[in-house]
Amino acid sequence: MSGLASFVVPDLDSASEVVEELLTLLPSSSSSPPPTNPTTDPADRLLTGIENIVPDTQTGSYDMRNNSPGS
Structure with missing residues (x-):
């Protein structure tokens, strides 16, 4: 369990x-x-910068609040 x-x-x-x-x-x-x-x-909208959302390493972290619409 993660809590x-x-x-x-x-x-x-x-x-x-x-x-x-x-x-x-x-x-x-x-x-x-x-x-x-x-x-x-x-469906055909541009997703500029999407390649930068997830970190390069599996153990890297990121804040989803920085990647959601309106942020």
């Missing part, structure tokens, strides 16, 4: 809501394609 918490909720009802939302991201069976969501992000 990383992706979701923190105050009670069981909230936890159930989070689990329900997460389950909508999975296919209904192993033979079904995953659900898709419409996007306005153009």
Whole structure:
């Protein structure tokens, strides 16, 4: 275990809501394609500087906040 918490909720009802939302991201069976969501992000957009996001070494670190839109 890493000790990383992706979701923190105050009670069981909230936890159930989070689990329900997460389950909508999975296919209904192993033979079904995953659900898709419409996007306005153009598939042919330029990704300048993408080669500099991940460090050269496997043990290198980076801050994802510097690589997300609006940063």
